[in-house]
Amino acid sequence: MDLDRHPLAYLRRRHHWSGDDLARLLREQARRRGLRSGIDRNRIWLWETGRATPSEESQLLLAAVLGVPGAALEQLRWPHWLPAFDQPxxxxxxxxxxxxxxxxxxxxxxxxxxxxxxxxxxxxxxxxxxxxxxxxxxxxxxxxxxxxxxxxxxxxxxxxxxxxxxxxxxxxxxxxxxxxxxxxxxxxxxxxxxxxxxxxxxxxxxxxxxxxxxxxxxxxxxxxxxxxxxxxxxxxxxxxxxxxxxxxxxxxxxxxxxxxxxxxxxxxxxxxxxxTAAARSLLDVRRARACAVLQDRHGTQRALTSAEAELEQMHPSSTPPVISWMSIADINADAGRCWLDLGDPTRAGTAINSGLSELDPRRARTRAVFLTYRAEGALQDRDATAAAADALAALDTALASGATRCVDLASALIRRLDDRPEPPMIELREYARERLAT
Structure with a gap:
């Protein structure tokens, strides 16, 4: 096992511990428990190189040093219980x-x-x-x-x-x-x-x-x-x-x-x-979203074009259930989000309107997100009335869906309107305070 990739080596480096440092901490932990331990840096090295596995007692001492509950040792086994969060x-x-x-x-x-x-x-x-x-x-x-x-x-x-x-x-x-x-x-x-x-x-x-x-x-x-x-x-x-x-x-x-x-x-x-084509279409849409955030207009357009081409090849009989919901509505509405990120609110509005009109009404969480995007587009177009109406609808839909992520997205947009003096914005803020307080 590569020393640099072992989760214990990663943790030791993250805490800026040498092998001697960690061995000392383990011996101190043993003394607190009335135990004697001969752990030294060579023992640590053997564990990190996979040449030896810590005993149950040593693992309990290590768990105490790292603040990991003892139950994790039995549930996950060595070395998977180590809290090296980026060790796949x-x-x-x-x-x-x-x-x-x-x-x-x-x-x-x-x-x-x-x-x-x-x-x-x-x-x-x-x-x-x-x-x-x-x-x-x-x-x-x-x-x-x-x-x-x-x-x-x-x-x-x-x-x-x-x-x-x-x-x-x-x-x-x-x-x-x-x-x-x-x-x-x-x-x-x-x-x-x-x-x-x-x-x-x-x-x-x-x-x-x-x-x-x-x-x-x-x-x-x-x-x-x-x-x-x-x-x-x-x-x-x-x-x-x-x-x-x-x-x-x-x-x-x-x-x-x-x-x-x-x-x-x-x-x-x-x-x-x-x-399958449906899976590739979804992957392309999500690539378009990432490209748009990075202000890569060419990459965004290429990914959206590919997504539509793949969707045209989608066949219900060969599409797995996990991706059966994928539709042109998703491509259009996500394309609208892309154009918003790229500073084209007019093109964004057209795409999001198309997506919302075609979206399955049962997908409340998705609808809440798309309504928030449309409200943002109306805001960029300086249409306060339309922005307030869509933000209100997005908040109501998000609250009905029970999805915190969607509620937070709509709420964040409404908070951005705190200094807007237009009557629709004032009414929206009052309405949002009442809804979020209940």
Whole structure:
């Protein structure tokens, strides 16, 4: 194992500890517990190079030094419990199980304040793109999982995916419960290869849904962890499109978090393995969004043109459920956002109007986002009445959807209007204060 890539070496460098420093901290921790320890820098070196594994006692001492709850050691095993947030798990059966187990930890998230670094986000995509063509590991073998339970999980995951598209106060808990069941079955490792692929497909689909619910709730670190788990599980299931879509979601989040350059590099890797036209169309749209933020007009137009061309090749019979919602409405409305970023509000308004008119009315969260974009375009066009009307509609739609991300987007736009004296803006601010106070 490469010393620079071992999570313990990464943590030690991040804390500016030498091998002697960490060994001293571990010995001090042992003394506090009334124990004796002979840990020295050579022992640390053996752990970091993979030549030795710390004993259970040493791992408990290390967890205390790093502030990691002891429960994580049993749940994630060495070295996956180490809080080296940008050390992606390998695309192997063991690594994928570790990524899935990570989302099961229900204690206070030791990494809730962190999001994947640029290099790690891109490494995850690059690793998947590089390893995906290889034959999937045959190590997932053993006793068959009960067929009735497996079929039931598949049916429920499909129903929960449909529920997740609409506001529902209990859907997140239901998805988490079913995801935990799938992960428990996977970790037990008692299934035939065919059943293992089906179980991983269930886990991938549920992790993907759970990630979006967390993203909509502005829980970005948690969303990233679930999308990463979805990529791993989809890889083990042999589902290239679901893995590519989950990577595209990570890229979309990167653009949302003002990291468009990261998004483009992730999307390049994801598109290299996408199988269907619908998946490639989505990847192109998200590339256009990132290019627009970077003020790359040529790149934006090229990506949008490609997205439309791919969508024309989309066939319902060959389109996986995870991307079946993709439509010209999404391309048009996202194109409108691109033209807004590129300073062309008139062209943006035309595209967003087209997208909104064609959008499935059940997609409330998407509608709230697109209405906010249209309000911003009207604001750039100096149409206070239209901007206020769209901002109000966006806020109402976002509140009805229950998505914090959408509410925050609409609220942020309304806050930008605080110094506008026009009557429609004054009425909008008063209305927003009343709605947000309830």
């Amino acid at each position: 798990a390998p695309f192997s059966p063991e690594g994928s199980r570790a990524a899935l187990r990570e989302v099961q930890i229900t204690r206070m998230d030791r990494r809730s304040f962190l999001v994947l670094s640029s290099s790690t986000l891109i490494d995850i995509a690059a690793d998947w793109a590089r390893i995906e063509p290889r034959h999937l590991s045959q190590a997932l073998d053993g006793q068959a999982v009960d067929e009735e339970l497996l079929t039931w999980l598949e049916q429920r995951s499909s129903e929960l995916r449909a529920l997740a598209a609409r506001p529902h106060p209990r859907v997140s808990a239901l998805i988490d419960a079913h995801l935990n069941t799938a992960i428990d079955l996977l970790v037990q490792d008692r299934y035939a290869p065919a059943a293992g692929r089906r179980l991983h497909a269930v886990a991938a689909e549920l992790a993907h849904c759970a990630a979006w619910l967390r993203f909509d709730a502005d829980r970005h670190a948690d969303a990233q962890r679930h999308w990463q788990a979805a990529v791993h599980a989809a890889h083990q299931a042999g589902d290239r499109d679901l893995a590519a879509v989950a990577l595209s979601d990570l890229a979309y989040q990167a653009t949302w978090l003002s990291r468009p350059a990261d998004a483009i590099r992730v999307l390049d890797h994801a598109r290299s393995r996408a199988r």
